[in-house]
Amino acid sequence: MCGAYALQGLKILDFTRVYSGPYCTMLLADLGADVIKVEAVGHGDDTRSFYPIKNGESGYFTYLNRSKRSITLNLKSEEGKRIALELIQWADVVVENFSAGTIKKLGLGYEEARKVNPKIVYASISGFGQSGPYSRKAAYDAVAQAMGGMTYLTGYPEGEPVKVGPAISDAATGVHTAVAILAALHYRARTGEGQYIDMAMMDTVFSMLENSVPIMTMLGENPQRIGNANPGSAPYNMYHTSDGSVFIATANDSLFTRLINVMGQPDLIQDPRFNSNPNRKLHEKEIDPIVEQWTLQHTTAEVEAMLDEVGVPVASAKSVAQLVDDPQLQHRNMLIEQEVPGVGVVKYPGNPLKLQLTPPDTSRRAPMLGEHTDEILKELLHYDEEQIQQLRTQKAI
Amino acid sequence: MCGAYALQGLKILDFTRVYSGPYCTMLLADLGADVIKVEAVGHGDDTRSFYPIKNGESGYFTYLNRSKRSITLNLKSEEGKRIALELIQWADVVVENFSAGTIKKLGLGYEEARKVNPKIVYASISGFGQSGPYSRKAAYDAVAQAMGGMTYLTGYPEGEPVKVGPAISDAATGVHTAVAILAALHYRARTGEGQYIDMAMMDTVFSMLENSVPIMTMLGENPQRIGNANPGSAPYNMYHTSDGSVFIATANDSLFTRLINVMGQPDLIQDPRFNSNPNRKLHEKEIDPIVEQWTLQHTTAEVEAMLDEVGVPVASAKSVAQLVDDPQLQHRNMLIEQEVPGVGVVKYPGNPLKLQLTPPDTSRRAPMLGEHTDEILKELLHYDEEQIQQLRTQKAI
Numbered sequence: 001m002c003g004a005y006a007l008q009g010l011k012i013l014d015f016t017r018v019y020s021g022p023y024c025t026m027l028l029a030d031l032g033a034d035v036i037k038v039e040a041v042g043h044g045d046d047t048r049s050f051y052p053i054k055n056g057e058s059g060y061f062t063y064l065n066r067s068k069r070s071i072t073l074n075l076k077s078e079e080g081k082r083i084a085l086e087l088i089q090w091a092d093v094v095v096e097n098f099s100a101g102t103i104k105k106l107g108l109g110y111e112e113a114r115k116v117n118p119k120i121v122y123a124s125i126s127g128f129g130q131s132g133p134y135s136r137k138a139a140y141d142a143v144a145q146a147m148g149g150m151t152y153l154t155g156y157p158e159g160e161p162v163k164v165g166p167a168i169s170d171a172a173t174g175v176h177t178a179v180a181i182l183a184a185l186h187y188r189a190r191t192g193e194g195q196y197i198d199m200a201m202m203d204t205v206f207s208m209l210e211n212s213v214p215i216m217t218m219l220g221e222n223p224q225r226i227g228n229a230n231p232g233s234a235p236y237n238m239y240h241t242s243d244g245s246v247f248i249a250t251a252n253d254s255l256f257t258r259l260i261n262v263m264g265q266p267d268l269i270q271d272p273r274f275n276s277n278p279n280r281k282l283h284e285k286e287i288d289p290i291v292e293q294w295t296l297q298h299t300t301a302e303v304e305a306m307l308d309e310v311g312v313p314v315a316s317a318k319s320v321a322q323l324v325d326d327p328q329l330q331h332r333n334m335l336i337e338q339e340v341p342g343v344g345v346v347k348y349p350g351n352p353l354k355l356q357l358t359p360p361d362t363s364r365r366a367p368m369l370g371e372h373t374d375e376i377l378k379e380l381l382h383y384d385e386e387q388i389q390q391l392r393t394q395k396a397i
Numbered sequence: 398m399c400g401a402y403a404l405q406g407l408k409i410l411d412f413t414r415v416y417s418g419p420y421c422t423m424l425l426a427d428l429g430a431d432v433i434k435v436e437a438v439g440h441g442d443d444t445r446s447f448y449p450i451k452n453g454e455s456g457y458f459t460y461l462n463r464s465k466r467s468i469t470l471n472l473k474s475e476e477g478k479r480i481a482l483e484l485i486q487w488a489d490v491v492v493e494n495f496s497a498g499t500i501k502k503l504g505l506g507y508e509e510a511r512k513v514n515p516k517i518v519y520a521s522i523s524g525f526g527q528s529g530p531y532s533r534k535a536a537y538d539a540v541a542q543a544m545g546g547m548t549y550l551t552g553y554p555e556g557e558p559v560k561v562g563p564a565i566s567d568a569a570t571g572v573h574t575a576v577a578i579l580a581a582l583h584y585r586a587r588t589g590e591g592q593y594i595d596m597a598m599m600d601t602v603f604s605m606l607e608n609s610v611p612i613m614t615m616l617g618e619n620p621q622r623i624g625n626a627n628p629g630s631a632p633y634n635m636y637h638t639s640d641g642s643v644f645i646a647t648a649n650d651s652l653f654t655r656l657i658n659v660m661g662q663p664d665l666i667q668d669p670r671f672n673s674n675p676n677r678k679l680h681e682k683e684i685d686p687i688v689e690q691w692t693l694q695h696t697t698a699e700v701e702a703m704l705d706e707v708g709v710p711v712a713s714a715k716s717v718a719q720l721v722d723d724p725q726l727q728h729r730n731m732l733i734e735q736e737v738p739g740v741g742v743v744k745y746p747g748n749p750l751k752l753q754l755t756p757p758d759t760s761r762r763a764p765m766l767g768e769h770t771d772e773i774l775k776e777l778l779h780y781d782e783e784q785i786q787q788l789r790t791q792k793a794i
Contacts, residue, residue: 006580008587019607027573031580051629052612059611129751132728138710140646142625142633146712149720151625151644153562154551160635160642161714163625164561165550166607168569175572176424180750182579183403183428187755189586190405195754203731203749210416210563212717214456215449217744218737222718228539228548228560232448236539238557245557247548249537313535315543317558320609321619323546331529334600347614352570352600353577354526357592358584 005032006358010185013084013091014038014068015108017045019141019167020125020201021097022064023174028181029067030351030360036087036376037065037367041072041080041395044369055342062340062366063348070367071376072397075106079396086381088113088120093181097125100135110196119194121184123177129200139201141167148205153212156227173204233277234284235259238317239295246295246303249313252277258310263294336362373397402429403755407582410481410488411435411465412505414442416538416564417522417598418494419461420571425578426464427748427757433484433773434462434764438469438477438792441766452739459737459763460745467764468773469794472503476793483778485510485517490578494522497532507593516591518581520574526597536598538564545602550609553624570601630674631681632656635714636692643692643700646710649674655707660691733759770794 010033014025022037022045029035039045050060071087074080085108088094094113096103103109103124110122124130127139134147145151145163155162180197188194206213212223230236233251250256253269253276260268268274268290273283280287295303300316307314318326324347329335334350351360377383377397391397407430411422419434419442426432436442447457468484471477482505485491491510493500500506500521507519521527524536531544542548542560552559577594585591603610609620627633630648647653650666650673657665665671665687670680677684692700697713704711715723721744726732731747748757774780774794788794 004584004588006584008584010583027576028580050608052608052615052618054615059615060608063608063611128725129729132725134725137705138708140648140710142627142644142646143710143712146644146714149715149717150561150563150565152714152716155559155562156556159553159556160625162552162559162635163644164547164565165552165622166547166605166609168547168561168565168605171605171607172565172569172572175569175576176749178576179424179572179579180752182576182583183425183750184752184755186407186579186582187401187403187405187752191401193754195752198751198753199749200729200751202725203729203747203751206720206726206731207746207749208563208565208568209717209746210568211447211449211457211460212563213721213746214460214743216717216721218449218451218456218740221449222716225562228557230539238559247539247543247560249539251537308534311535313537313540315540317543317548318546319549319619320546320606320613323603324610324613328525328529328531328599329603332526332597332600334603343615346611349604349606349610350600352573352596352604353580354595354597354600355577355581355584355592356595357590358581 004358005361006355007031007033010034010093011091012036012093012095013087015094015096015098015103016125017097018047019064019170020174020177021095023171024177025068025095026064026066027175027178027351027353030362031353031355031358032361035068037068037070038084039070039072039369041074041397044070044072048369057340057343059346062338062346065366066338066362067364068367069372069376070370071373072370074396075108077394077396079391079394081107083377083381083396084108085112085116089116090380091117092121092185094120094122095125095177095181100126100128100130114194119188119192121181121188121194121197123181123197123199125173125177125199125201127201129203130198134202141170144169144201144205148202149209149212150205153209153223153225155225157225161225169201169205172208173199173201176204229284232281234280235287235291237288239292241295241298241300241303244300244316246300247315247317248291248307255312256280258312259307262306262310338365340365341368370397401755402758403752404428404430407431407490408488409433409490409492410484412491412493412495412500413522414494415444416461416567417571417574418492420568421574422465422492423461423463424572424575424748424750427759428750428752428755429758432465434465434467435481436467436469436766438471438794441467441469445766454737454740456743459735459743462763463735463759464761465764466769466773467767468770469767471793472505474791474793476788476791478504480774480778480794481505482513486513487777488514489518489582491517491519492522492574492578497523497525497527511591516585516589518578518585518591518594520578520594520596522570522574522596522598524598526600527595531599538567541566541598541602545599546606546609547602550606550620550622552622554622558622566598566602569605570596570598573601626681629678631677632684632688634685636689638692638695638697638700641697641713643697644712644714645688645704652709653677656704656709659703659707735762737762738765767794
């Protein structure tokens with residue numbers, strides 16, 4: 001890192017585990033926030049044993065926890081709890097994603113935190129929020145996707161609902177939480193007041209349903225899943241090619257005309273079934289096979305090249321194997337490399353927050369379990385070697 | 398609104414259209430930022446004519462543009478451009494999501510903006526970023542989902558890749574952009590320096606692939622789509638019921654034991670095929686039908702109630718028709734109502750940024766096209782009635 005950090009000086013105490021919270025604090029840590037990750041003594045964040053594992057190290061964990069420091073604390077011990085409260089005094093921000101109510105039971109909830117640090121910004125992430133009829137419901141990402149409406153809307157009309165492959169309700173809630181935290185800090189800078197933030201995965205998913213809710217509430221139509229098609233445009237779908245499939249999207253006459261010119265069938269625009277976008281949508285089952293007849297004669301790469309050339313939206317569903325060498329991701333610094341001790345160099349997604357003057361720093365690898373316990377206790381809380389030894393003997397750290 | 402706003406005093410000039418940018422500025426406007434939306438004279442934001450439409454008003458537009466003011470400007474006219482530059486002087490933040498390079502050609506890019514306001518924070522959103530091999534590629538949400546890897550990973554193993562139903566690459570890029578803007582403002586508050594932010598939808602999608610990239614880069618395995626299943630746990634899937642389907646997720650012995658107790662088959666844990674999570678995953682094709690035999694004897698609601706009771710993660714894929722009356726969303730203020738002139742009261746998703754002291758304000762409806770043109774010109778830029786009339790005659794506003 002040679003430049004400045006956007007979030008230099010921001011101190012975050014991070015009790016989060018698994019995905020939503022760690023994604024939130026990774027975004028902020030890459031921008032220079034000092035993130036101290038509190039992990040359970042002995043095993044740490046659950047993701048330390050999540051797939052993929054190589055030589056005992058998890059790529060799940062090491063991807064999502066770069067740029068952070070790790071301290072181990074037994075939060076159920078008096079000493080561990082005392083140190084946590086001392087770190088809350090140190091922090092500007094606390095983030096946690098235990099199941100609703102758990103951190104309160106540990107004596108480290110917002111009410112306890114504000115007693116030792118009245119200006120604290122304290123964010124909780126849970127499946128359904130800290131209160132209400134579902135607040136005690138067990139939540140995994142797939143549960144939040146289903147309960148928030150994303151799963152029902154994903155998949156083919158003739159098939160079953162299907163969840164989004166990656167755990168997007170976790171990632172999306174993580175990044176929404178980052179907005180909430182920075183906004184609360186903006187308020188605190190102006191007024192001196194901290195506050196509590198109560199984020200829920202179901203809320204976030206429901207907030208990302210595009211126009212689905214007004215379709216229901218304005219028109220009384222319950223939106224259905226439609227695969228790769230578009231509710232208002234055609235041809236707009238995934239088509240088979242000689243070696244796979246390709247996604248082509250034409251949403252107006254200009255794009256359709258460019259497509260049929262490339263296909264060598266410019267007269268299709270004269271056909272009364274295909275002479276406007278509404279007519280093409282009405283006759284989607286006739287125009288789609290015509291397009292596919294053409295795509296089947298070419299490879300995916302050929303179709304992409306021909307349509308890119310004339311500005312028709314086109315894409316193939318890239319696999320991760322393709323993406324880890326993608327030239328645009330490389331150009332964008334979205335493929336970064338880090339050393340994992342005992343494993344070697346591993347490639348991860350970079351940080352998508354492309355601030356040009358203060359770019360994210362993705363050079364600092366994820367911490368080993370408790371790697372910074374001594375450093376944090378000594379430098380931030382002024383414990384001496386003897387006290388640290390005693391805490392270790394007591395299994396408090 | 399009776400309380401305080403988190404982002405009181407923050408001034409945002411918003412050139413964005415359709416979804417990604419408007420979602421970003423909606424999140425910030427609900428928190429009290431003063432967002433001025435610049436729209437094309439005559440037709441405005443494209444989404445003003447997007448589905449769903451009732452009495453000429455679009456629910457797509459009115460959902461995503463609440464809490465903002467609208468000014469119409471012809472950015473291709475000298476006068477319109479001059480007013481835009483005056484508004485850039487007024488603003489703390491500019492956001493735009495034209496295709497890469499377009500706003501520069503209009504003479505309103507970052508270089509021009511910083512000349513009139515050196516401290517400006519200026520964010521661009523595009524499909525692939527402002528430079529690099531794909532930067533001129535046409536981008537729709539479905540293109541970004543496919544190019545970023547989300548589509549390949551979504552769907553059933555025996556079926557085709559399928560895009561996420563709602564346009565999540567738009568929403569996700571919008572919220573990531575909000576983080577970038579607030580972080581840049583944090584830096585500016587400390588140093589006085591503004592900066593440029595160059596966000597890309599492909600980056601955001603690639604950043605949300607969970608553990609997929611390290612699976613490839615650590616193990617050399619190219620991750621595949623697996624429907625509603627889980628790569629490491631079973632039973633963990635969507636199962637048919639007597640009236641639909643239900644998602645059940647057991648990721649450890651404790652949850653499995655609770656499930657089979659409710660099923661009345663507690664001995665299954667003794668079966669060597671099912672006595673550990675790895676064994677159950679290995680024999681997924683045998684345990685899944687056993688679970689489904691049970692779920693088929695009950696309604697979805699019955700299975701949900703029985704498993705909620707014992708804390709086994711369970712969900713049904715809720716449709717929007719169900720969600721608009723959901724008791725938890727109601728409890729969370731995630732179902733808000735607004736008057737749309739000429740339409741009546743419409744229900745929308747609320748704002749998921751649940752700051753408790755300075756909650757989002759979702760009371761202000763989306764503006765009619767150019768509703769605040771005169772007010773903005775008079776109050777912020779001190780134009781008089783005569784000048785405004787002249788601008789209108791010139792079709793500059």
